[in-house]
Amino acid sequence: MSETANRISPTQDTPNIVISVDAMGGDKGCGAVVSGMAKAAQTYPNIKFIVHGDQAQLAPLLAKRKNLSGKYEVRHAADVITMDDKPSHAMRNGKNSSMWGTVEAVKAKDADAAVSCGNTGALMAISMLRLRKLPGVYRPAIAILWPSRNASGFNVMLDVGADIRADAPDLLKYALMGASYARNGFGLKRPRVGLLNVGTEEHKGRPELKEAHELISETFDGGDYEYVGFVEGNDIPSDTVDVIVTDGFTGNIALKTGEGTANMIGTAMRESFKATLLSRLGALFAIVPLKRFSRRIDPRRKNGGVFLGLNGTVVKSHGGADATGIAAAITLAYDLAAENFSEKLAVRVASAGLGGDSEPHVTKS
Amino acid sequence: MSETANRISPTQDTPNIVISVDAMGGDKGCGAVVSGMAKAAQTYPNIKFIVHGDQAQLAPLLAKRKNLSGKYEVRHAADVITMDDKPSHAMRNGKNSSMWGTVEAVKAKDADAAVSCGNTGALMAISMLRLRKLPGVYRPAIAILWPSRNASGFNVMLDVGADIRADAPDLLKYALMGASYARNGFGLKRPRVGLLNVGTEEHKGRPELKEAHELISETFDGGDYEYVGFVEGNDIPSDTVDVIVTDGFTGNIALKTGEGTANMIGTAMRESFKATLLSRLGALFAIVPLKRFSRRIDPRRKNGGVFLGLNGTVVKSHGGADATGIAAAITLAYDLAAENFSEKLAVRVASAGLGGDSEPHVTKS
Numbered sequence: 001m002s003e004t005a006n007r008i009s010p011t012q013d014t015p016n017i018v019i020s021v022d023a024m025g026g027d028k029g030c031g032a033v034v035s036g037m038a039k040a041a042q043t044y045p046n047i048k049f050i051v052h053g054d055q056a057q058l059a060p061l062l063a064k065r066k067n068l069s070g071k072y073e074v075r076h077a078a079d080v081i082t083m084d085d086k087p088s089h090a091m092r093n094g095k096n097s098s099m100w101g102t103v104e105a106v107k108a109k110d111a112d113a114a115v116s117c118g119n120t121g122a123l124m125a126i127s128m129l130r131l132r133k134l135p136g137v138y139r140p141a142i143a144i145l146w147p148s149r150n151a152s153g154f155n156v157m158l159d160v161g162a163d164i165r166a167d168a169p170d171l172l173k174y175a176l177m178g179a180s181y182a183r184n185g186f187g188l189k190r191p192r193v194g195l196l197n198v199g200t201e202e203h204k205g206r207p208e209l210k211e212a213h214e215l216i217s218e219t220f221d222g223g224d225y226e227y228v229g230f231v232e233g234n235d236i237p238s239d240t241v242d243v244i245v246t247d248g249f250t251g252n253i254a255l256k257t258g259e260g261t262a263n264m265i266g267t268a269m270r271e272s273f274k275a276t277l278l279s280r281l282g283a284l285f286a287i288v289p290l291k292r293f294s295r296r297i298d299p300r301r302k303n304g305g306v307f308l309g310l311n312g313t314v315v316k317s318h319g320g321a322d323a324t325g326i327a328a329a330i331t332l333a334y335d336l337a338a339e340n341f342s343e344k345l346a347v348r349v350a351s352a353g354l355g356g357d358s359e360p361h362v363t364k365s
Numbered sequence: 366m367s368e369t370a371n372r373i374s375p376t377q378d379t380p381n382i383v384i385s386v387d388a389m390g391g392d393k394g395c396g397a398v399v400s401g402m403a404k405a406a407q408t409y410p411n412i413k414f415i416v417h418g419d420q421a422q423l424a425p426l427l428a429k430r431k432n433l434s435g436k437y438e439v440r441h442a443a444d445v446i447t448m449d450d451k452p453s454h455a456m457r458n459g460k461n462s463s464m465w466g467t468v469e470a471v472k473a474k475d476a477d478a479a480v481s482c483g484n485t486g487a488l489m490a491i492s493m494l495r496l497r498k499l500p501g502v503y504r505p506a507i508a509i510l511w512p513s514r515n516a517s518g519f520n521v522m523l524d525v526g527a528d529i530r531a532d533a534p535d536l537l538k539y540a541l542m543g544a545s546y547a548r549n550g551f552g553l554k555r556p557r558v559g560l561l562n563v564g565t566e567e568h569k570g571r572p573e574l575k576e577a578h579e580l581i582s583e584t585f586d587g588g589d590y591e592y593v594g595f596v597e598g599n600d601i602p603s604d605t606v607d608v609i610v611t612d613g614f615t616g617n618i619a620l621k622t623g624e625g626t627a628n629m630i631g632t633a634m635r636e637s638f639k640a641t642l643l644s645r646l647g648a649l650f651a652i653v654p655l656k657r658f659s660r661r662i663d664p665r666r667k668n669g670g671v672f673l674g675l676n677g678t679v680v681k682s683h684g685g686a687d688a689t690g691i692a693a694a695i696t697l698a699y700d701l702a703a704e705n706f707s708e709k710l711a712v713r714v715a716s717a718g719l720g721g722d723s724e725p726h727v728t729k730s
Contacts, residue, residue, distance in 0.1 A: 084566075149629060161563060164571055198526060198617040201449075206529055206614060233621025237629040249571060250618055252563040253611075256598025257619040261626040264514060264602040269634075272654040279657070285650035289637040 016048045017337050019330055020111035022102035023053035024080040025118025027320045030054070033117065034061040034068075036326025041067050043327075044334055050105050052077050052098040077101045081122045083319060090122035091129055099123060103130045106312040112337035113313035115304075115329050120316055124162050124307060131312040136349050139163045139170045140309030141248070142316065143181050144255065145302045149239040152186040157236060159248035160255045160305060166247035171195065171212035172219055173349065177308040178243035179225035180348045184341050188242060190224060194231030196246035196254070205230065212245075219352070304329035306336065309349075313342045381413045382702050384695055385476035387467035388418035389445040390483030392685045395419070398482065399426040399433075401691025406432050408692070409699055415470050417442050417463040442466045446487045448684060455487035456494055464488060468495045471677040477702035478678035480669075480694050485681055489527050489672060496677040501714050504528045504535045505674030506613070507681065508546050509620065510667045514604035517551040522601060524613035525620045525670060531612035536560065536577035537584055538714065542673040543608035544590035545713045549706050553607060555589060559596030561611035561619070570595065577610075584717070669694035671701065674714075678707045 023030040041047050048071050055076040077098035081090045094100045099118050105111040107130045116123050141159035148155040158178050175193045182191035197205040220227045231241050273283040303325040307314040313336050317329035388395040395418055406412050413436050420441040442463035446455045459465045464483050470476040472495045481488050506524035513520040523543050540558045547556035562570040585592045596606050638648040668690040672679040678701050682694035
């Protein structure tokens with residue numbers, strides 16, 4: 001909880017949770033963001049917002065939402081970081097952008113967590129610059145929830161695109177951070193952690209993966225997670241593992257391949273049901289199971305990549321998210337803030353005894 | 366066509382195509398392989414087989430299949446290479462295995478193409494040892510057909526696991542070989558070739574990908590394929606590209622992630638239709654569109670990774686393939702042999718003027 005939450009007139013007895021929201025930079029515009037905020041406020045009455053963006057556009061959109069009344073503060077930002085801006089450009093020239101303001105509010109402890117639909121690379125660069133990395137973390141990671149056959153319905157996968165490479169010590173830290181996320185997010189006592197590879201045999205795969213396998217095996221203290229060794233692509237949506245650790249290049253390819261496959265299958269199914277008059281009739285009779293199925297694989301239901309390894313919580317929403325997707329990203333940020341996840345993660349990484357510096361290629365155990 | 370096809374009593378006027386089949390080493394045993402052969406022979410009356418494996422097990426299984434009568438020859442092999450054998454072990458100790466015999470029959474020109482369900486790494490190692498790489502190819506690749514929104518219903522992706530790394534010159538050769546496969550397989554005049562990356566902007570991705578991007582752009586002569594630049598994971602099942610080029614590590618992860626996602630969605634759909642009595646009734650009415658849908662995404666319909674870059678055609682079937690899957694791999698091998706694909710590919714790679722040696726890290730244009 002932020003000590004400055006009182007600034008935006010709390011009305012509940014429960015402590016407020018303040019979410020800093022970047023209203024600009026998403027594909028669907030700030031209207032979708034404001035709709036998402038209103039949806040999230042229905043779920044969590046004690047949520048408050050600091051909204052960053054163009055005051056002139058935002059004020060009328062926010063005023064229309066009765067259930068947001070008294071629950072937000074607008075911080076005007078003149079600039080918007082676009083999807084085409086390079087991260088280095090955003091770091092040098094982004095000080096007046098809505099994205100910068102969104103992260104800055106977490107840095108200043110005005111807000112408990114940040115949410116943005118904008119450019120991923122720019123958001124990570126600004127987050128690293130302003131929030132700084134946790135001691136012992138050289139490469140922060142982006143963790144997402146992947147629909148799976150597990151009881152929770154999801155697995156955690158990281159990194160899905162913070163950095164295109166990861167060395168063995170980075171992969172070890174991803175294992176620790178991912179396990180911490182799964183413990184807090186799913187209430188699992190000992191999440192099962194696997195390292196993504198092209199085979200499950202120890203002689204297979206890239207050299208840094210073999211090194212990481214040894215490092216994680218050695219570091220693993222039998223305590224609060226279980227290391228299951230190498231896993232393969234088909235294990236990602238399975239119930240054999242809770243946390244999948246990989247580098248950001250491979251993770252991003254896997255994530256987008258999964259999304260593309262699910263989209264193609266969804267299209268093929270709709271086409272099958274539209275093919276003839278008889279099959280349209282069939283669809284009418286099958287409407288309940290088809291809706292149940294669509295809900296289960298709906299990617300908007302869980303939306304949000306969490307930046308792990310920073311002093312503060314930042315959630316990256318899908319750029320193309322609609323109100324439902326944005327509400328999911330905001331409630332994810334709320335849940336993490338309510339659980340003090342950022343502080344717990346910092347303690348976990350520090351207590352792993354992996355050293356207080358953040359140099360690359362240095363293996364400490 | 367092999368000049369030795371006459372050895373197994375041709376009965377048709379059309380030239381025979383001889384497929385060398387490894388009957389051992391698949392997860393479902395040699396019964397499934399013989400069933401797959403019988404299915405394929407229904408499609409192609411002028412197919413002939415040289416079958417490698419345990420004579421005592423194979424003879425009665427083959428004798429039961431009336432439509433295979435007079436269309437096969439069994440070559441006894443005492444040994445079987447298992448899924449756990451290392452490729453290096455298979456190369457040193459595999460001379461009496463069914464897999465070795467299967468490849469050897471292509472080398473000896475007794476057969477026009479080879480099919481095996483066995484250990485991928487061992488099959489590639491034995492194929493490289495016996496068939497040798499094409500001049501100019503340092504790393505052969507495994508190409509698969511991926512269900513997509515294209516008119517053909519498929520894209521070509523390579524490499525999906527021949528080698529865990531690929532440098533820029535390898536990726537260029539994958540582009541040429543993949544385009545050749547798409548031209549022959551789908552009848553496309555100018556297949557669109559894309560390079561798999563984590564973003565479509567030129568400044569993104571790994572250094573070897575930037576180098577490959579420049580190399581393919583420079584080499585591209587505007588002739589028989591179109592280079593569309595970088596593509597992302599979600600483009601793999603799309604209709605924006607025909608050939609997706611990547612290294613074998615990334616390709617294997619993407620392939621298995623796609624398979625795992627499709628399986629999970631299939632399970633979720635079956636569960637949705639079984640959830641209540643009413644939804645079971647719905648399934649009855651929706652049986653035609655559901656079957657149409659299942660057929661469209663059935664992975665057994667196109668089964669087979671083709672080894673590209675060798676002097677000869679080798680098709681790797683999925684290890685867990687059943688009779689339908691094995692028949693698909695055999696008909697794929699038949700189609701490639703009937704088109705003289707191996708010879709066409711050799712000519713294409715040679716005519717690209719990429720040099721006659723096969724050294725790594727040497728860029729020639």
